[in-house]
Amino acid sequence: MTANMHAFANGAELAGKLADKVVEVLSAAIAARGSASIAVSGGSTPKIFFQTLSSRSLDWRKVTITLVDERFVPADNPRSNHLLVQENLLKDQAASAQFFPLYQDVASVEEAAVIATEKTKSIGYPFDVAILGMGNDGHTASFFPGGSNLAAALDAKSPRGIITMEAEGAGEPRLTFTFSSLQDARLLVLHIEGEGKKGVLAKAEAPGEETEMPIRAVLRRAASPVEIYWAP
Numbered sequence: 001m002t003a004n005m006h007a008f009a010n011g012a013e014l015a016g017k018l019a020d021k022v023v024e025v026l027s028a029a030i031a032a033r034g035s036a037s038i039a040v041s042g043g044s045t046p047k048i049f050f051q052t053l054s055s056r057s058l059d060w061r062k063v064t065i066t067l068v069d070e071r072f073v074p075a076d077n078p079r080s081n082h083l084l085v086q087e088n089l090l091k092d093q094a095a096s097a098q099f100f101p102l103y104q105d106v107a108s109v110e111e112a113a114v115i116a117t118e119k120t121k122s123i124g125y126p127f128d129v130a131i132l133g134m135g136n137d138g139h140t141a142s143f144f145p146g147g148s149n150l151a152a153a154l155d156a157k158s159p160r161g162i163i164t165m166e167a168e169g170a171g172e173p174r175l176t177f178t179f180s181s182l183q184d185a186r187l188l189v190l191h192i193e194g195e196g197k198k199g200v201l202a203k204a205e206a207p208g209e210e211t212e213m214p215i216r217a218v219l220r221r222a223a224s225p226v227e228i229y230w231a232p
């Protein structure tokens with residue numbers, strides 16, 4: 001519905017300003033409701049932001065962190081989003097935050113989705129903060145073009161929780177929160193970096209099918225304004 005662009009000189013400046021904003025929203029949530037929640041993305045983009053956020057003082061014991069999406073791989077796999085969060089965010093000041101992984105050590109990704117949906121219910125909705133990324137193919141979370149469950153993932157009427165996704169561009173089978181789970185976060189951020197991603201965003205903002213560039217669902221239909229954080 002609404003998107004606001006926040007452009008920065010470089011990734012370090014972006015990380016600092018985004019950490020400021022996230023701490024402000026999490027602190028307000030703790031003051032208002034006694035606890036706070038944040039769902040974060042994986043991939044290559046958020047590493048410096050995670051490290052910056054982990055150094056901020058906050059009553060982290062009252063903060064629950066989860067992932068927007070995950071590969072169906074255990075936490076010691078280099079492609080695990082859990083591993084990225086473990087090594088870069090769940091440390092320093094933020095070491096006392098509670099973390100809810102999406103991956104479950106079970107035989108099938110479908111079983112993992114059911115278990116992760118049950119376990120994450122206790123976090124409560126809407127999330128205080130959701131930080132999305134975007135791939136060069138226009139995917140966000142694990143809403144991949146051509147994805148096996150894309151229609152259900154993007155359907156605003158699908159229940160909140162985690163579903164599976166398989167797609168050519170996705171590598172491993174994925175676990176992802178549905179659009180309905182993320183689109184009304186109190187602070188909804190799209191964090192992208194690089195001129196290439198700016199071009200992908202411009203393409204996504206032009207007319208076209210959501211299924212071709214699933215980030216369009218967020219840009220067009222999210223209940224919360226999308227705060228776009230970008231640096232070259």
Ligand SMILES: O=C1O[C@H](COP(=O)(O)O)[C@@H](O)[C@H](O)[C@H]1O
Pocket residue numbers: 040041042043044045046068069070071081132133134135136140141142
């Ligand atoms: O597959 C994924 O990729 C996107 C974007 O990652 P990046 O490496 O281009 O920053 C990410 O948002 C998502 O969480 C991740 O699973």
